[in-house]
Each structure stands twice: as structure tokens, then as C-alpha cells.
Amino acid sequence: MTDLAPLPPGQGGEAIEPWWQAAPFGAVFLLFFLVPLALIAMVSLWNFNEYELIPALTLRNYASIFEGCSHLTDHGNLCVTLSTYLSTLKFCILVWAITLAIGFAVAYFLAFHVRSPGMQTLLFVLCTVPFWTSNVIRMISWVPLLGRNGLVNQGLMGLGLVEQPVEWLLFSDFSVVLAFVHLYTMFMIVPIFNSMMRIDPSLLEAASDAGASGWQTLWSVIVPLSRTGILIGSIFVITIVMGDFVTIGVMGGQQIASVGKIIQVQTSYLQFPLAAANAMILLAVVLMIIWALTRLVDIRKEL
């Protein structure tokens, strides 16, 4: 990274070169990210009817998203938007905590306990096994496992542990979190493993020579040095879970709301401005979470 140090004096006139080099990617970024995003922001202020979008400058879509959010509904619930965000955030926190614990443990094992690089590669490939089948098939195959007449229930009843099939195994918060963890732990393992591999082994020897216990080494040496990996993994997992609607839909029996699902329903009913407004709000929420995370670790400095 030292080669990105400030240019020596006298070369300032050629400062255009890095701009020029960055231009192609910048153009791609502009064309395929910033322009569409600006369009979404624009459409979120438009009006619409059953079959057409009407250019306008109205906050009606945002107002309708937050309508009724100042008080509880007749059923004693929060309004749809707030309860949906709360539910999505709940999944986010649960999934983040579990994938972090598992991901860190697996990465630790791979980085410090598996000695040969060949074995490391092999085990690493094993971790990617869940990605070898299509997303939808992978999720649907939970049904015969966790369903009312599924393997787990048959096993439990066979062992005499339960009398009736356990219903909360499928189409519940539990199954949603399980599927998320199964799918996305990999996104935690990779960056944490990468950070751990960069830790100089002599640091660990020094810690051990200085009389640190295993836990002290872990907590005071390894965790601080892997925090960029932890942060990158966290960003992956949180952004994916915040925007997901397929996993929550399939594993939650379509009965658990998610922000992504609301947007999907709205686009399928040609309510693009409403969907765009929802997307802008979701984007703002996710950006705030990421901003908060990067306050904790200065990712640019550490990479």
C-alpha cells in the first residue's frame, strides 16, 4: 500500500494520470450505479395511477409509507413500515451475531489450527458447499427436513422426545435465521480468515513468551488484528439481510414481512414511485448502519 503514498514534489503536474486511470471504472460506476440511483430518487417523488407514472414533485409516496406511524393500530401494533423495519432489524442482529460467532470460530480454526496450506484450501472449499446448488432449491429442501412430517420431527418423535410434531421448526423466525446463517456465514469466514492470515505469527509467539494465556492472546491480539475482516464480513451480512426477501419469504412461509418483500409487491403492482420511495428509505437506513460501523473501525487506514 506504500506505493499509494503522496506524489513526490515536482510530479504534481501529472496528477491527472490517476484520474485518467480511474476514469473507466468511474464511468461504469456513474452509468450503472449513480444514474439509476438518481432515477430512483427522482421517481420516488413522482405521482402514479394504475397504469402510468406522472412526473411531479410530491412527497405523497413518503407520506403514505409513514401514514399511521404516529400511533398504534387498532390491533395494538406499530404501523406496517415501522414493524417491518423492526422485524428486519431483528433478523439482522440475530444473523449478524450468530454468523460472527461461527464465522470467527471457523476462520480461527482454519487460520491457526490447520497447518498445511493444502488442507486449508480443501476445508475452505468445503465451506462453499452450500453455494453449489441454486438458492431456491437450497431453501426449499429445508421443508422435508424441518417440516411437520420432516426428518427432524420424525427423529424427535422416534426418540420419544416429543409427542406431537414440533411446529416452530419451519415457517418461523427460527427457520428464517437458520437459513440465513447457513447461507451467509461464508461471507463472514472469508474476510476474517483473510485478516487472520495476515497476522504475523511472531506476534502470537511474543504474546505467548510474555505469558499471555490463550484467551488473552485471542482477545488482545487476534481480535483487534482481525477487526477489518470482522467489519467487512459484518457489512456483507447486514446489507444482504436488510435487502433480502426471498429467504424470508420461503422460510417464513411468506408470513413474515420484510422491506424487500414490500418493495417487490409494489413493483409487481406497477406502484414504482412507492417502491422507489421505500428503496430510498431502505438505502438511507443501510447507509446509516454502515456509517456507524465504519466509525468503529477506520477501514481505509487498516487495509
Place this chain on the structure above:
Amino acid sequence: MSDTPPFLADGIQRRLLLKGTAGILATGLAPAIHAQEKIVLRYLGTAVNQDKAIAEKFKADTGIEIQYVAVTTDDVTKRAVTAPNSFDLIDTEYFSLKKIVPTGNLKGIDTKKIKNADRITPLFTQGEVAGKKVGDQGTAPKKVIFLEGEKSKVFAKSPTQFMSLIPTVYNADTLGIRPDLIKRPIESWAELLNPEFKGKAALLNIPSIGIMDAAMVVEAKGIHKYADKGNMSKAEIDLTIKTLIEAKKAGQFRALWKDFNESVNLMASGEVVIQSMWSPAVTAVRTKGISCNFQPLREGYRAWAAGFGLPATLSGRKLDGAYEFINWFLDGWAGAYLNRQGYYSAVLETAKAKMEPYEWAYWMEGKAATQDIKSPNGDLLAKAGATRDGGSYEQRMGGIACWNAVMDENEYMVRKWNEFVAA
């Protein structure tokens, strides 16, 4: 070229030749060559109706190629509204016309060019089955089938020469049940929310259709009588959603489903014993050897119908090809093919001519099968002696209570539906 004299002569010759060819092309040989080019029609619709055998048979009969573009029901509408030049023929449901026709993206189909136009079942043109009026709540085809002209953005009140969609396939939906697990007769839509089936019921998660199934239940339970289940007032939407939320909180629903395969999976695995269902899904469960009924109920059916439309910009030979396809489709072979899958075809007489008498008796007259009934691909659907759920065409289509619809309060309805999902 100027500094290479040796090639000059050659160059001139070549140019002459090119000019000559251009001249020949300009004189009218071009259209002749062009005419031999094959017509390819891009057929936009849902995968359910896009059968490979139909495209193959049509190509064998006419030489015109059909290129299927398969998307979901919602996306068919979305494409018709946002990308009307991305297809040459659209196969969509009548209820989506309320969104598509006002955009002017569809051309009125000239019934004078449709050979069997006046033999299309009166269910579409007058809302009648065997001379009797059927339920017309929701977007009944008779309300939207005629346009005021070829280039019209409004529906005609009375029959005209121009149709918005030429009907292809239609059916009447009801609840699917697992008789082996329920073990008692089911006769009313109210059973969907019966606490007896707590945690074993499922509902369709397509808001505009799911809410109508819910309305059938609300009416069957005697909670409220709707003026039009397909066009509720805000208060009626509130009431329907409230009933659904209460049932959901009590744990009535095992799941909601959106995809055809999900409904098959839920039913076949026994997760669910009663749910909104589609006819081919019931067939799919049965072909796994699991008993499943498409249960006729006393309150009647929720019907749907799909048809062919033409994009406004279609012209020339592609337009002729599209008319040829529609004419071919109504001519019997395709109708018989659809009838054998448990759907109904638009022109019954021509389809009858292409079916065996025992097939017609089973599928359309509600009689017991005199020999094994097979699907078009040869799967066994019913053994000799079995009768079809819901009986004859007249019994089933005559029992229509309402049609799939888009409500005036659609936006509000979708918002409340999201509230139900989030509750």
C-alpha cells in the same frame, strides 16, 4: 485505391456488380426474397400456458415459429405497460386489461378477421353459461372484452367489432383439500378459517387474488355481504384484512404461497390440508399419488380468464402471422389440448371435434370415465370410473361467483395486504 492502378479495373467491375445487384434488388426482387423469410412471433405470457407441443404443432401446420417469452402474471402486465414493443403477441388475464388498455399499447382485434369469433362461448361476450347469467363481480370478461375501435383506450359498453383479447383459456378456482387428512366433507369457503384447521391452512399471497378468496370466506361466514368482491370500498378492505389478521394472529395459516410449485409442495408434504389452489396444482399433487380434491363449494367459484392481445405497433406480415396463430388456436387442436389439462377452451365446438367422445364426456359433461384419462403427455390423471371435481362445464362455470379483478382502491388494498403480511 487511387495509387494502385492495377486494381482499378477490378474495382470498377466490382462496383458495377454491386450497383447491378442494387438495381435488381430495387426492382422488386427484394420483397420476394423477403417474403421467404420465416415469421417469428414473440409470445409473451406465463409459463403455464406456453406449451411446447402447441408451438411445435403450429409450426408444423403453418411454418410460423412461436418464440415463448415466459414471465410471471404480474410481469406480463408490467411489460405490456412499460415495454410494448418487446413482444408480438400477448397472453394475459382479463383483469390486467384495466391497467393495459388505458395506455393504448394494445390494438383492438378485428373480429371480422377471426373465423370463429361468433362461436366464442357466450360466457365471454354476454356472461352466460347455457343461457343462464353467471356471477359478474370483479373484472368479468364481458365488461372489458370489447373496445370502441381498433385504436381505443376505453372499453365499449356493448359488443363491437373490436375485441381487446381473444379468449384462450379460463377456469374457475376453489379451495384444494387433502380429503385423506380432513376425513369429512368440506362444503363452504368458511372452512378455510375454521379453527379446526389451525396451522394447516394456506392462502395465496397475490394480493388482488388472495383478498378475493378472503372475501369469499368473509361472506360464507356471514360477516359481511359485498356489493362487489372485485371492487371493494376502503371500509370493506379494512374489514376483510381485519378478519385475515385475526386469523393469522390465532395461528390459522401455516404459510402463504405465491408460486404454483410452493402450493404443490405445501399440499403434498401435508404441511397444509386446505388452501387456495389452482387446478393444475391439484393435478400435480395427484400425479404424486397423493389424494387431493379441487373442492366445489356452495358459495361458488372465483373465475379467471386469459386471452391473446396484439400490441398496437404490430403491422405487416407479423400482424398477419399473429392473426393466423389466433385463428389456428381457436380451430380445435389447441382447445382440445387445453381441455385435456382441465382448463376450458374458448370455442367449445371445434375442440370437441378434436377430442375422443369418452374424453369429452369426462372433461366437459361431468360423466364417469369409461376408460383411463390421460394428460396430453400421457400421464395417468384419472382411472376409469372416476368423475371430475365440480362436474360438468355448466355446473362448474355456471357456479362462478366472481372474477379475478383489479380494484379501484388497488393501492390502498396492496398497502393493507402488506399490513396483513407484517402482522
